[in-house]
Amino acid sequence: MTRILVVDDKQMMRDSVTTTLSRAGFQPIAAPDGPTALELIERHRPAAMVTDLKMPGMDGLSLLRHALEREPNLPIILMTAYASVETAVQAMKDGAFDYIQKPFDGDELVVAVKRAAEHYRLKRENEALRCNNEPGRHTQLIGESGPMRELRSQIDQIADSHSTVLITGESGTGKEVVARRIVALSPRRESVLLAVNCAALSTSLLESELFGHEKGAFTGAEQLRKGRFELSDGGTLILDEISEVDPAVQAKLLRVLQEQQIERVGSSYTMEVDVRVIATSNRALDREVAEGRFREDLLFRLNVLPVRVPALRERGEDIPLLADHFLMSQALRDGRDPKGFDDAATNLLMEYEWPGNVRELQNICERAGVLTAGNTITADRIAPWLTGQPVAASTEDRAPELAVSDERKLADIEREIIVRTLQRHQGHRQRSAKALGIGVRTLGLKLRKWKESNLVEQSL
Secondary structure: OOEEEEEOOOHHHHHHHHHHHHHOOOEEEEEOOHHHHHHHHHHHOOOEEEEEOOOOOOOHHHHHHHHHHHOOOOOEEEEEOHHHHHHHHHHHHOOOOEEEEOOOOHHHHHHHHHHHHHHHHHHHHHHHHHHOOOOOOOOOOOOOOHHHHHHHHHHHHHOOOOOOEEEEOOOOOOHHHHHHHHHHOOOOOOOOEEEEEHHHOOHHHHHHHHHEEOOOOOOOOOOOEEOHHHHOOOOEEEEEOHHHOOHHHHHHHHHHHHHOEEOOEOOOOOEEOOOEEEEEEOOOHHHHHHOOOOOHHHHHHHOOEEEEOOOHHHHHHHHHHHHHHHHHHHHHHHOOOOOEEOHHHHHHHHHOOOOOHHHHHHHHHHHHHHHOOOOEEOHHHHHHHHOOOOOOOOHHHOOOOOOOOOOOOHHHHHHHHHHHHHHHOOOOHHHHHHHHOOOHHHHHHHHHHHHHOOOOOOOO
């Protein structure tokens, strides 16, 4: 229900307005004076405020100015007597949304409040969309294998719930696609959807990104900033790679999941939020708990509805469908005729173990689509990319050659190739990732894991 703040020093008027709004389907919150109203704005963040103009102490104009300082998008409707219409008009120039003249009937009030609440909803969604630059908003799940049918069935079961979801699976399996598919089928599909990559931000930046901060909360905080929890109120927030969150931020996340309340950095006001959290992790969180890197109580709160995304090697029969999908998507995007793999190339794709899962397959398909002159992609074209050997490209972009023996583990070979490529590019991750045919984020995650295990130099 949409929260509406009603401010009037007269009890009878407050009761009348709140009753009218309740009957219209709103959730009214009443305040007898300006200071109380400001506290309720911070705590409940209403979609609109209806306030009397003449009140002792802080009058409606003073409340208007203070309220807009705290919540610039809040639509404020002034209730005014005939003699104060000129003052109300001036208030609209100062930022008021509308005014209604006493005496007014209930329908007039409801119409004004509906307009204000819709205005607020649109402003908030636009604000959320401006900061939602996350890629991969598609929700299509490709595959007809047993594991994929089981995954779809599980998604259908949990989509209608408002409970927290924890999606686990290896890197590159498509956890975010699954998360967005859940949202697309949920009752919140028309509400705000935001995503945060927890692995890409430092602890201080992540805290500010999630919870927001007040002006002057720390050096460089030159203006108030709303966090993703506040912006996604009423909708869904995807927390990608939740295992990378610092323990200090984990404690705050636990409170949000338990109490549905947040505080901006530098603020003493507690705000209520209604956000469905969908978290993803490519690590075994129970192991992270055992090793002291993740809070057990937070894991319990996250793991209400667990979903495991199968690795690509567990659903090999889906590989031809996925490959055709990626090639067709690339053709449509680039305005070219679609290409396809011949039988030998398809067999080669089916035999490969795909340590990088669906993301690696997509990279291979896109690379083959660009570098193949005709419309048929042969096994000879893709074979070097699937055996750890250098790609037949320019000398500048080749990965270093390695002597591969049966006794060496694939993980060791992969690590050595990546380290040598980084050294050859003087540690430049973007150029190294391009030469390796993987994403920069994938490269960063692999390096972080190896550094934690002291398998590579910390300077990489």
